[in-house]
Amino acid sequence: xxxxGITVTRILRGALFILLAAxxxxxxxxxxxxxxxxxxxxxxxxVASASAAPxxxxxxxxxxxxxxxIPAEPQRIVSLAPSNTEIVCALDACDxxxxxxxxxxxxxxxxxxxIADLPNVVSxxxxxxxxxxxxxxxxxLAAGNELTSxxxxxxxxxxxxPVLTLYPESVDEVFADIQLIGSAxxxxxxxxxxxxxxxxxxxxxxxxxxxAETPRTFYEVSxxxxxxxxxxxxxxxxxxxxxAGADPITGDTLSTAIDLETLVAQDPQLIxxxxxxxxxxxxxDAVARRQGWNEMTAVVDxxxxxxxxxxxxxxxxxxxxxxxxxxxxxIHSDLFE
Amino acid sequence: MxxxxxxxxxxxxxxxxxxxxxxxxxxxxxxxxxxxxGELLAIVGVNGSGKTTLLRLLAGTLRPGSGSVSVFxxxxxxxxxxxxARRVAVLPQSLQLPSGFRVAxxxxxxxxxxxxSRFGATADDEAAVERALVDAAALDLAxxxxxxxxxxxxxxxxxxxxxxxxxELLLLDEPTVHLDLGHQVALLDTVxxxxxxxxxxxxxxxxxLALAASYATRVALLDGGRVVAEGPPRDVMRPPLLAATFxxxxxxxxxxxxxxxxxxxxxxx
Amino acid sequence: MRATLVTARPLLRGPSLxxxxxxxxxxxxxxxxxxxxxxxxxxxxxxPGETAGILAHRLLGLPITATWSPAAETIILDLRLPRxxxxxxxxxxxxxxxxxxxxxxxxxLADPYIIGTASGxxxxxxxxLLLPILLPGLAIGAGTAWLGIGAVQVLAFIGGLLTVIVVxxxxxxxxxxxxxxxxxTGYAVSSVLAAAVALLMFSSGRxxxxxxxxxxxxxxxxxxxxLALAAPLVLVAxxxxLARWRRLNVLLxxxxxxxxxxxxxxxxxxxxxxxxxLATSAVVAISGTIxxxxxxxxxxLRLAIGPDHRLLLPASAVFxxxxxxxxxxxxxxxxxxPVGIITALIGAPFFIWLLRRSRSVALTxxx
Numbered sequence: 001x002x003x004x005g006i007t008v009t010r011i012l013r014g015a016l017f018i019l020l021a022a023x024x025x026x027x028x029x030x031x032x033x034x035x036x037x038x039x040x041x042x043x044x045x046x047v048a049s050a051s052a053a054p055x056x057x058x059x060x061x062x063x064x065x066x067x068x069x070i071p072a073e074p075q076r077i078v079s080l081a082p083s084n085t086e087i088v089c090a091l092d093a094c095d096x097x098x099x100x101x102x103x104x105x106x107x108x109x110x111x112x113x114x115i116a117d118l119p120n121v122v123s124x125x126x127x128x129x130x131x132x133x134x135x136x137x138x139x140x141l142a143a144g145n146e147l148t149s150x151x152x153x154x155x156x157x158x159x160x161x162p163v164l165t166l167y168p169e170s171v172d173e174v175f176a177d178i179q180l181i182g183s184a185x186x187x188x189x190x191x192x193x194x195x196x197x198x199x200x201x202x203x204x205x206x207x208x209x210x211x212a213e214t215p216r217t218f219y220e221v222s223x224x225x226x227x228x229x230x231x232x233x234x235x236x237x238x239x240x241x242x243x244a245g246a247d248p249i250t251g252d253t254l255s256t257a258i259d260l261e262t263l264v265a266q267d268p269q270l271i272x273x274x275x276x277x278x279x280x281x282x283x284x285d286a287v288a289r290r291q292g293w294n295e296m297t298a299v300v301d302x303x304x305x306x307x308x309x310x311x312x313x314x315x316x317x318x319x320x321x322x323x324x325x326x327x328x329x330x331i332h333s334d335l336f337e
Numbered sequence: 338m339x340x341x342x343x344x345x346x347x348x349x350x351x352x353x354x355x356x357x358x359x360x361x362x363x364x365x366x367x368x369x370x371x372x373x374x375g376e377l378l379a380i381v382g383v384n385g386s387g388k389t390t391l392l393r394l395l396a397g398t399l400r401p402g403s404g405s406v407s408v409f410x411x412x413x414x415x416x417x418x419x420x421x422a423r424r425v426a427v428l429p430q431s432l433q434l435p436s437g438f439r440v441a442x443x444x445x446x447x448x449x450x451x452x453x454s455r456f457g458a459t460a461d462d463e464a465a466v467e468r469a470l471v472d473a474a475a476l477d478l479a480x481x482x483x484x485x486x487x488x489x490x491x492x493x494x495x496x497x498x499x500x501x502x503x504x505e506l507l508l509l510d511e512p513t514v515h516l517d518l519g520h521q522v523a524l525l526d527t528v529x530x531x532x533x534x535x536x537x538x539x540x541x542x543x544x545x546l547a548l549a550a551s552y553a554t555r556v557a558l559l560d561g562g563r564v565v566a567e568g569p570p571r572d573v574m575r576p577p578l579l580a581a582t583f584x585x586x587x588x589x590x591x592x593x594x595x596x597x598x599x600x601x602x603x604x605x606x
Numbered sequence: 607m608r609a610t611l612v613t614a615r616p617l618l619r620g621p622s623l624x625x626x627x628x629x630x631x632x633x634x635x636x637x638x639x640x641x642x643x644x645x646x647x648x649x650x651x652x653x654p655g656e657t658a659g660i661l662a663h664r665l666l667g668l669p670i671t672a673t674w675s676p677a678a679e680t681i682i683l684d685l686r687l688p689r690x691x692x693x694x695x696x697x698x699x700x701x702x703x704x705x706x707x708x709x710x711x712x713x714x715l716a717d718p719y720i721i722g723t724a725s726g727x728x729x730x731x732x733x734x735l736l737l738p739i740l741l742p743g744l745a746i747g748a749g750t751a752w753l754g755i756g757a758v759q760v761l762a763f764i765g766g767l768l769t770v771i772v773v774x775x776x777x778x779x780x781x782x783x784x785x786x787x788x789x790x791t792g793y794a795v796s797s798v799l800a801a802a803v804a805l806l807m808f809s810s811g812r813x814x815x816x817x818x819x820x821x822x823x824x825x826x827x828x829x830x831x832x833l834a835l836a837a838p839l840v841l842v843a844x845x846x847x848l849a850r851w852r853r854l855n856v857l858l859x860x861x862x863x864x865x866x867x868x869x870x871x872x873x874x875x876x877x878x879x880x881x882x883x884l885a886t887s888a889v890v891a892i893s894g895t896i897x898x899x900x901x902x903x904x905x906x907l908r909l910a911i912g913p914d915h916r917l918l919l920p921a922s923a924v925f926x927x928x929x930x931x932x933x934x935x936x937x938x939x940x941x942x943x944p945v946g947i948i949t950a951l952i953g954a955p956f957f958i959w960l961l962r963r964s965r966s967v968a969l970t971x972x973x
């Protein structure tokens with residue numbers, strides 16, 4: 001019967017589709033631009049960011065490497081991550097927040113009070129774009145590494161909002177981000193002071209633990225159905241533990257998981273229970289009863305401690321220094337009164 | 338083989354030295370057969386002798402391993418599917434019908450190879466469908482949903498669908514297997530009418546020798562993948578030949594009107 | 607030779623004009639209502655008067671003084687309108703593809719994803735989502751786009767199409783790809799890809815929430831650009847499929863009889879599969895894998911209006927669009943949950959009710 005001319009037909013059809021789609025996409029771009037009205041920044045010559053009092057408009061480079069133009073000092077700030085919320089409040093700009101994430105856990109009391117009535121702009125997963133637009137922000141503080149999806153970031157930026165993406169991976173980067181946000185909202189002086197104080201305190205901790213032995217430490221983030229999660233290799237948490245004078249046992253870089261055999265082989269001298277802050281059933285005694293855990297040096301010596309302020313330790317915000325101090329106290333209790 | 342008579346026209350269809358096998362199993366072994374226009378050729382033989390395979394080769398759904406199959410003077414493989422379907426129709430033994438259609442709509446599917454309009458049936462199609470329903474004695478079923486048909490009614494619908502194709506050659510694949518005697522006779526009467534009135538050529542695979550003998554103008558007996566005998570029924574349907582092929586005892590009886598009948602001899606007297 | 611008709615009444619009315627008008631007209635009207643309602647209603651209140659004003663002013667160019675805030679305008683025109691239109695497109699595309707696969711594979715459980723589109727597109731999309739995390743040096747990701755679309759959509763589209771092509775190639779032997787082989791091969795390939803997806807999810811760390819949202823299907827990422835790219839693909843696929851309505855009807859008779867009626871069955875199956883996959887991949891690329899629409903809508907309509915694809919195809923498209931617009935509205939009001947959850951919650955009980963009501967949803971009647 002007939003030959004296989006279908007392949008040619010299919011390819012031609014496919015090419016036609018793609019051509020059609022491409023030309024229509026060009027139209028689509030034009031259509032989309034016609035509709036966008038809100039927050040269109042007028043092109044101004046960018047002013048380099050500096051720690052001396054910057055004037056607006058200015059252009060900043062965020063943690064994702066994007067150049068973000070901020071036309072005027074922001075008065076309506078939307079935060080898409082709790083750490084950003086805390087930074088803004090630490091810079092005395094809490095009253096300028098107009099939208100925050102849904103989860104209200106682990107904030108200091110004064111912050112909680114201020115943000116109590118603010119609308120929720122993000123829950124688990126994607127952001128609520130309508131809520132963000134309705135809040136009429138002039139600055140959006142997003143979280144990097146897909147905590148806020150890049151799709152959402154691009155969409156909000158396309159709508160004309162200045163979107164700053166923050167993703168600190170160490171204490172020093174937290175300080176840098178505090179100063180970045182400080183520049184962005186016109187609170188440079190406060191940012192500088194906060195960072196100066198923070199650095200002093202960090203130096204003090206480092207000095208105190210410098211001479212001490214660094215115990216092999218396992219920080220338990222969570223244990224669920226046989227899966228153990230801890231600080232990932234080269235992660236923020238592992239760097240924090242090192243600063244606090246510990247030798248952290250780390251898990252997989254991406255998944256942060258570690259298997260029990262490896263953990264037993266590493267034989268931690270100290271176990272810190274970060275999940276004890278959220279689950280009262282996680283206690284040193286409970287850990288000692290776990291299958292395969294009872295031979296670990298930490299368990300045998302009784303060096304299993306609950307970390308009740310885990311949220312402070314794992315939130316890369318202004319209280320990270322509190323977290324560091326708290327960790328150092330847990331690890332080297334003898335060096336701190 | 339019968340005596341050669343002067344051939345007035347080219348055969349409608351021809352199989353020449355055809356072999357066909359399913360994997361290692363060889364079904365047709367060097368089979369020769371021709372089909373004349375306007376005849377009703379019955380193909381008989383035991384199961385597995387290749388009757389259905391032969392039909393499928395004629396319909397073009399199978400290709401011979403070697404040899405040639407031609408219809409209307411051309412190799413079957415040289416035909417476009419659609420072109421072939423305009424001239425050759427197949428009446429299947431049975432068919433699963435999609436529920437939700439009315440009979441007329443099913444019969445209209447027989448117009449597919451002729452269909453010209455993108456939007457639906459043309460007046461020609463309508464006329465052809467109606468004619469087919471009338472010929473198949475199924476006009477009264479036209480509006481019935483197919484789910485509600487009995488076995489006999491179903492078969493009439495399938496016949497109508499085949500006739501709606503307005504074929505020159507109609508292939509029947511053991512069409513009487515599921516039918517009771519009354520319906521069997523009705524079916525073959527319809528087909529015979531078409532043959533006489535419209536010059537339809539029919540090739541029917543039949544397992545019922547009595548039906549074959551009654552309706553066929555010519556019979557071909559298949560055994561071991563070849564045609565071992567062909568000719569008018571009276572010549573082929575002889576006890577010795579059939580007994581050898583089917584492995585049963587057969588006698589012949591003559592009724593007072595002179596008609597000859599095959600009688601099955603029961604084992605043990 | 608034209609014989610005179612024996613009877614005066616027409617035997618082949620086709621889907622009657624009255625019924626066509628009722629189904630398509632009624633469906634279309636409901637769709638319009640749903641469209642307006644879905645644009646006017648959302649998590650943020652924009653009054654119906656303001657909504658109408660914004661639409662009239664910006665879309666129709668009517669001179670109306672703006673009594674609304676720019677934020678309201680952005681919400682209606684940049685967020686809701688593209689989202690609702692995307693819901694229509696995706697619903698129509700999925701329902702059409704589902705109709706085609708149910709006819710092609712003669713299987714009442716067939717949906718647009720049955721031979722591997724979902725798993726292929728998922729793998730593509732999740733790879734796109736994780737690329738910036740797994741390979742930061744590659745600098746693909748946020749802000750990288752070609753013609754306005756990101757790596758996720760492109761990879762999802764390609765993943766869906768490629769998977770079906772591979773399934774077909776594997777299932778084909780001797781130039782034929784029989785239905786059962788296609789189904790089984792699709793299942794096998796899907797399983798392998800699903801395992802790969804699971805592996806990626808395990809390694810995804812904190813991006814897991816985003817990935818899960820994509821898998822459940824969501825219209826939250828709708829944009830005019832996505833719409834402009836996907837719409838022509840879906841429309842062309844739909845038109846080409848609708849033009850083949852007769853062939854789809856005949857294929858219901860089975861491969862052998864369809865061949866006897868002049869169809870090149872293998873070729874038709876290939877073409878229709880690719881057309882349906884084109885539509886499916888295009889919509890999955892922009893909305894993730896939304897379930898149930900492609901399965902339930904064709905069944906419901908077939909029970910209501912019969913299997914003739916001349917009417918079934920456009921009706922499926924209209925009611926598929928309607929279902930998804932309504933489901934998306936529900937998803938938005940329920941707190942922005944993935945719309946796939948709503949379609950499953952509506953679809954499943956409805957389907958069960960359907961099964962109990964009708965004698966069967968089998969597509970054919972055995973002799």
